[in-house]
Amino acid sequence: MLKKLFSLLLCTLSAGTFLFAQSADGKEVEGRVESLRMAMIGADTTGLAALTADELSYGHSSGLVENKSAFIDQFITGKTIFKTISLSEQTIKVSGDVAIARHRLTGDTYNNNLPGKVDILILMVWQKQKGEWKLLARQAAKLPVAP
Numbered sequence: 001m002l003k004k005l006f007s008l009l010l011c012t013l014s015a016g017t018f019l020f021a022q023s024a025d026g027k028e029v030e031g032r033v034e035s036l037r038m039a040m041i042g043a044d045t046t047g048l049a050a051l052t053a054d055e056l057s058y059g060h061s062s063g064l065v066e067n068k069s070a071f072i073d074q075f076i077t078g079k080t081i082f083k084t085i086s087l088s089e090q091t092i093k094v095s096g097d098v099a100i101a102r103h104r105l106t107g108d109t110y111n112n113n114l115p116g117k118v119d120i121l122i123l124m125v126w127q128k129q130k131g132e133w134k135l136l137a138r139q140a141a142k143l144p145v146a147p
Contacts, residue, residue: 025133026092029099029126032133033087041082043075052135053127059139061120081110097128105140119143 032051039047049072052058056068066074074080090103101124109116125137 025094025099025128029092029094029101029133030090032126032135033090033092033101033103033124036135037085037087040075041085043078043081045072045075048072048075053129056135057137059137061140061142079112083108083110099126099128099133100124101126 035047036051038044039051049068052068052071054068056066056071058066058068058071060066085105085107087103087105090101092099092101101122103122104119105122106119107117109118120140120142123139123141124135126133127136128134
């Protein structure tokens, strides 16, 4: 009986440790999403480079897909300027070395020197590479039009 109780306790503690590890990774990814938001607002190209994987696939709601250098170039040239970015309705799910983050992004922009507003849905795929979470893929989608 004591052996069964000990086994049950060990399984419970192992499950708790596993949940804690997922929670820690989820919090880490949440921090990386926030760092990316701030790097985009600040046009911090060094930060953007550090947060993104070399294999980055960055999809815009217009259908344009960029690699890492094209994504960062938008900020270097000033072609894309974010004055504000707000994220809401965020969820993060971690599975091993991959995390999926979804949220709604709203903000004020200047694209090609024209002011604008953005309100889109975002899907991000983060991958743990050499101990750090890197943005591997991002896809934006326009909000569905109400009937």
